[in-house]
Amino acid sequence: GQSLEQPSEVTAVEGAIVQINCTYQTSGFYGLSWYQQHDGGAPTFLSYNGLDGLEETGRFSSFLSRSDSYGYLLLQELQMKDSASYFCVGNSGNTPLVFGKGTRLSVIA
Amino acid sequence: NAGVTQTPKFQVLKTGQSMTLQCAQDMNHEYMSWYRQDPGMGLRLIHYSVGAGITDQGEVPNGYNVSRSTTEDFPLRLLSAAPSQTSVYFCASKLTPNTGELFFGEGSRLTVL
Numbered sequence: 001g002q003s004l005e006q007p008s009e010v011t012a013v014e015g016a017i018v019q020i021n022c023t024y025q026t027s028g029f030y031g032l033s034w035y036q037q038h039d040g041g042a043p044t045f046l047s048y049n050g051l052d053g054l055e056e057t058g059r060f061s062s063f064l065s066r067s068d069s070y071g072y073l074l075l076q077e078l079q080m081k082d083s084a085s086y087f088c089v090g091n092s093g094n095t096p097l098v099f100g101k102g103t104r105l106s107v108i109a
Numbered sequence: 110n111a112g113v114t115q116t117p118k119f120q121v122l123k124t125g126q127s128m129t130l131q132c133a134q135d136m137n138h139e140y141m142s143w144y145r146q147d148p149g150m151g152l153r154l155i156h157y158s159v160g161a162g163i164t165d166q167g168e169v170p171n172g173y174n175v176s177r178s179t180t181e182d183f184p185l186r187l188l189s190a191a192p193s194q195t196s197v198y199f200c201a202s203k204l205t206p207n208t209g210e211l212f213f214g215e216g217s218r219l220t221v222l
Contacts, residue, residue, distance in 0.1 A: 033211075
């Protein structure tokens with residue numbers, strides 16, 4: 001099975017950098033995904049780490065360390081529109097994707 | 110690009126009624142799944158399918174049935190609706206069970222009175 005832990009809420013200032021951590025216990029683990037969900041909307045895919053290290057996509061970066069069963073999502077130059085919930089998801093072979101409870105990010109002026 | 114299409118977007122049921130939430134994808138994805146999301150909660154997996162003719166249970170399957178007679182369609186049936194099934198339901202698909210990106214429908218908001 002899968003178990004993912006991430007903080008329930010994070011608040012950060014517009015223009016700042018914020019890191020959302022995720023620790024996991026997943027059998028047969030081979031990658032970590034991140035999804036963003038705005039209130040009233042559907043989740044959308046942000047990034048995927050299949051290998052250890054940092055993946056960068058514009059203002060967003062995601063990191064994975066398999067030895068530590070740990071990953072994080074880094075958001076730079078925060079904008080008000082980044083206020084949303086962020087979910088880490090463990091990918092493990094043919095077992096289904098199970099979402100954690102998510103981190104609600106509030107960006108304040 | 111249609112992607113993943115869910116219908117209906119909103120539905121109100123009375124306790125004991127049955128209904129089917131429809132989900133269709135036009136991306137030839139092997140993997141399809143249904144999640145429910147309750148206020149302040151993450152997404153909980155109800156049922157999933159790794160291909161036509163194959164379905165399996167997720168975390169919260171009780172009270173729901175699915176079938177996968179074609180690659181494109183993955184309907185979710187509520188057998189006898191209960192107030193505890195009031196939720197937002199999301200259908201999602203991805204190319205294969207092993208690929209990372211999950212594509213979501215817009216969601217179906219269900220209220221059971």
